[in-house]
Amino acid sequence: MRVAGLAEALKELGHGVVDVGNLQPIEHSGSEHPNKAVLAMDEVAGWTGAGARLAYEASEDRMPIFLGGWYRFRNGQMCGAA
Numbered sequence: 001m002r003v004a005g006l007a008e009a010l011k012e013l014g015h016g017v018v019d020v021g022n023l024q025p026i027e028h029s030g031s032e033h034p035n036k037a038v039l040a041m042d043e044v045a046g047w048t049g050a051g052a053r054l055a056y057e058a059s060e061d062r063m064p065i066f067l068g069g070w071y072r073f074r075n076g077q078m079c080g081a082a
Contacts, residue, residue: 001067016062023073026050044072051076 001007007017025046033041051073058064059081066077 006067018058020054020058023050023054026053044075047072048076048079052080055080 002019007019010017025043026049028042028045028049031041031045047070051069053076055064055066055077057080064081066074069077
C-alpha cells in the first residue's frame with residue numbers, strides 16, 4: 001500500500017490517513033488444541049490480539065479502514081471493531 005502511494009492519494013482527496021507502521025503480534029503462550037492438525041495457536045492468538053487491540057483503539061473516534069494484512073491479523077480487526 002505504501003509503495004502504491006495510496007495514503008498520499010487519499011490525503012489529496014481530503015481523507016484522514018494514519019499509517020501505524022508494521023505491527024507485531026502480542027506475546028501469547030499456553031494455547032493448545034487437542035487436534036494435532038491445528039498448528040501455531042500461540043502465533044495465531046498473538047496476531048489476533050494485536051489486530052483486536054489496534055481496531056478497538058482506532059475505532060474510538062472514527063471509522064477505520066484497514067488495508068493489507070494477513071488473515072490471522074484480520075480476525076482480530078473484526079473483533080476489535082465490533
